[in-house]
Amino acid sequence: MAGKPGEFDLISTYFAPLTGDAPGAFGLADDAAVIAPPAGMEVAVTTDAMVAGVHFLADDPADAVAAKLLAVNLSDLAAMGAEPHAYTLATAWPRGIQPAWIEAFAGGLKAAQEAGGIVLVGGDTVATAGPMTLSLTAFGFVPPGEALRRGSAKPGERVYVSGSIGDAALGLRLLLAEIGAGCDAADRARLIGRYRQPTPRNALGVALRGLASSAIDISDGLAVDLGHVAAGADVDIDIDAAAIPLSEAARRLVAQEPDCAGYLYAGDDYELAFTAPPSADPALRDLTRRLDLPITAIGEVTAPAGAAGTVRVLDGTGAEIDTGGAGYRHF
Template sequence: MGGPADGGGSGEDRLIARFFRPIAGAGALGLLDDAALLSPPEGCDLVLTKDAVVAGVHFFADDPPASVAKKALRVNLSDLAAKGAAPLGALLAIALPKGTGDAWIEAFAAGLGADAALHGCPILGGDTVATPGPVTITITALGAVPKGGFVPRTGARPGQAILISGTIGDAALGLKLRLGPRDAPFGDLDAGGRSHLLDRYLHPQPRLALAPALRAHAAAAMDVSDGLAGDLAKMLAASGCGGTLDARLVPLSAAAATVTGGRADMLKAALTGGDDYEILACVPQAAVPAFIAAAARAGVPVAVIGETQAGEGLDVIGPDGAPLDLGAGSYSHF
């Protein structure tokens, strides 16, 4: 993402100089070089993650560009949080259809810069290209975790508690609301409830504050991007054990509870829909009280929703106490 200091040269150089150089962090070297320079904190391991968001897949083409920027950054910060890491910086690659106006880019850059500052994740560089297709944004986030503190997806063992942060299903229901605002399930929602669901889809909340508690107490963790049930099944399979998820214990917001009440299809959407970006963790039973207390001190609510077990697969208990079949359990791109 480097370019001439005066902003001259190609259209890409002008775009970088005008919109992205002002939001770049110190390690970006003013976006005047082909690479950034970063010194990881002493005694820490680097944690790296990359996620892409695509118009028409992860966000609507008419979403506010500042919101698109925030979502692109936050889905990556959520991965760092789940590993117990703190952000160090991010690299941005953005593919823009020809004719994208300066107003869109300016708003995108402003939103990205504000969110990078908010979460302590400076923009270090990247690339800007044109595309005949939809807007595509890829961010590589870099984080640091004290040596030995990385929280893997593979550490769960039978007999551990399964916990989730925040509330589940808001984003998936927000997407359904966006697609069908007059659909019957949303008829009982007031304006506040509608706004809550729509915002949770548009603006994920990365649980960076939970990272220290995860490092101290969790055996395994991952963020929920593709759906609670499916992502939990992935973590259990990676760890070589099974588990039980009790839908009666899954925390729901007031809006989600209104939509899912008595509606099996909406409950399934909440448990299997993506974009929650909450943190799933498997915690030894003896450490559960300390983990919950540490999370509370960090301002992040967590709830026990099940238990790991010997064997394979995920059993789901429904609202009536009977087994609940959720099918695939999560969103899949392929």
């Protein structure tokens, strides 16, 4: 059909170039890709899907949607300490989607995969009568037994996070015009950028192998995700709210609108949260310098007081802050 590219045209025009001529991708022209792990390495696999209107806004720019889709999967590899290698992509495009949107989407993938050190090796493209649905599966390599798991935190260890927390959740509420009447344009752009295009922490994840006792990436919310770490290890976790690292933009916004502090626990950060013994502190300080990435101690792992798996967020007086079970709930 003239002017209306079919599935194979879309793949050869926009997606085959994203293989970077990876040998096992066969130019996206065979039935499956072949992945050759380096000798002795294990393969870490993760899949994350995004649905328009649920995980991104229907009018978010196509290149940002693509970058976020790849970033959330790279973030899961980071949380396992795996080095990114390749990904497959399944897209369900709404009927009538413009080729220009798909072209911009592929452009966003190209930029994000170059930054992330990963290439496309396969996938599928279908049409849907429902909202746009995008699913990406990422493959990474990790030495046997060195993957960072969730369930190995021990009492007496510290809890750390990378980067800054809360920017993305504030950015989303700015986009929805729920907050931020007094927020200036530069801060708005920074916070919205953190919502639309998170930065996966892959170099940190790899560097934490052998250093962190457990790790998770913060997608659903700081307290909720640390709850998985605590439950998995049969421990409790105490967080010092004042220690949670905020960006300058988030700090200014929370100062203007104190209620915004609740969004610090609302997720979409794609920072790493991890536990490590106090003896790891010097190595973590070195890492901060080498990676030019803040790593902040925000709390500690404690022996369970009752049923294990409790995360308490405490203010400066030691009183518990009610985060309202804040965090993203899928169902």
